[in-house]
Amino acid sequence: MTTPMMHTSPKARVTTPTDREIHIERIFAAPRERVWRAMTDPALVAQWWGRGNKIVIERMEVERGGHWRFVEHSPEGVHGFEGRYREVTPPERVVQTFEWDGMPGHVVIEHVTLEDLGDGRTKVTNVSLFHTTEERDGMLHSGMEGGLNESYAALDRVLASM
Amino acid sequence: MTTPMMHTSPKARVTTPTDREIHIERIFAAPRERVWRAMTDPALVAQWWGRGNKIVIERMEVERGGHWRFVEHSPEGVHGFEGRYREVTPPERVVQTFEWDGMPGHVVIEHVTLEDLGDGRTKVTNVSLFHTTEERDGMLHSGMEGGLNESYAALDRVLASM
Numbered sequence: 055m056t057t058p059m060m061h062t063s064p065k066a067r068v069t070t071p072t073d074r075e076i077h078i079e080r081i082f083a084a085p086r087e088r089v090w091r092a093m094t095d096p097a098l099v100a101q102w103w104g105r106g107n108k109i110v111i112e113r114m115e116v117e118r119g120g121h122w123r124f125v126e127h128s129p130e131g132v133h134g135f136e137g138r139y140r141e142v143t144p145p146e147r148v149v150q151t152f153e154w155d156g157m158p159g160h161v162v163i164e165h166v167t168l169e170d171l172g173d174g175r176t177k178v179t180n181v182s183l184f185h186t187t188e189e190r191d192g193m194l195h196s197g198m199e200g201g202l203n204e205s206y207a208a209l210d211r212v213l214a215s216m
Numbered sequence: 217m218t219t220p221m222m223h224t225s226p227k228a229r230v231t232t233p234t235d236r237e238i239h240i241e242r243i244f245a246a247p248r249e250r251v252w253r254a255m256t257d258p259a260l261v262a263q264w265w266g267r268g269n270k271i272v273i274e275r276m277e278v279e280r281g282g283h284w285r286f287v288e289h290s291p292e293g294v295h296g297f298e299g300r301y302r303e304v305t306p307p308e309r310v311v312q313t314f315e316w317d318g319m320p321g322h323v324v325i326e327h328v329t330l331e332d333l334g335d336g337r338t339k340v341t342n343v344s345l346f347h348t349t350e351e352r353d354g355m356l357h358s359g360m361e362g363g364l365n366e367s368y369a370a371l372d373r374v375l376a377s378m
Contacts, residue, residue, distance in 0.1 A: 119320040120320075138321050139320065139321060141321070149321060150321060151321050151323055158300050158302055159300050159301060159302025159303070159311060159312060161313055183347055185325055185347060
């Protein structure tokens with residue numbers, strides 16, 4: 055018998071299909087256009103990306119070749135993240151680079167796909183490709199999965215409020 | 217019998233040790249400190265990087281985490297290039313990312329090593345790591361090798377003038 059957990063967000067499904075990739079899947083209870091907006095409108099991104107921490111969005115040029123840079127202000131300190139958009143295809147696909155200031159020059163390619171499930175829900179898939187297995191494993195062991203689930207829970211709340 | 221080519225710059229040695237790498241070696245007739253300076257001082261870089269084309273150095277923060285961005289003005293058009301420094305260890309090693317505006321979000325990691333040959337010459341090794349074999353092969357077939365040899369010939373002239 056399973057216990058229903060009405061107030062707990064679902065966990066993302068995290069797998070490692072190859073030795074340089076992380077594959078993440080998560081279903082959101084909102085139509086694709088709304089999820090797209092929450093992921094590409096800076097004012098909305100600032101409400102969930104930082105999992106409750108303040109995010110300063112210094113750049114967010116959501117188009118091919120555009121740059122993004124977010125600075126997270128957490129109790130543990132200030133962390134900058136940045137990258138560039140390789141592909142932006144509304145409302146279904148973004149390919150972008152991701153780099154954390156703490157490891158400059160270590161660049162991840164993120165392929166984010168939004169799939170309309172046809173019942174008002176949207177499946178978001180994020181496939182990250184690293185240059186090396188060591189960088190991939192470093193990300194896996196960084197507490198990424200916990201942070202990701204917190205971000206996605208915050209995104210659930212933003213989607214419900216839109 | 218070989219024919220000496222007194223007025224021709226030596227060609228760089230270009231190999232592909234793995235399916236995601238390009239390995240480049242070239243010996244320069246100058247001491248390592250001088251080669252280091254020619255490769256890290258923006259005023260000197262502007263004299264050789266563009267192979268005779270005008271280069272505008274918009275950013276060149278030669279330190280860990282610093283960014284660089286060069287814009288080349290050629291008869292064929294304007295091309296932007298940019299990246300970020302992962303490691304800067306004078307006078308022997310720079311690790312940096314490299315990205316061309318024409319293919320935004322396709323990021324190469326360049327490991328540049330300067331080896332003092334002990335006779336007043338310096339061997340420069342540049343190992344580029346790509347996310348995929350397709351991106352590596354795209355670079356190989358882009359005319360990279362010709363452009364590289366032109367840049368290095370221009371660097372020979374800068375080194376001789378310093």
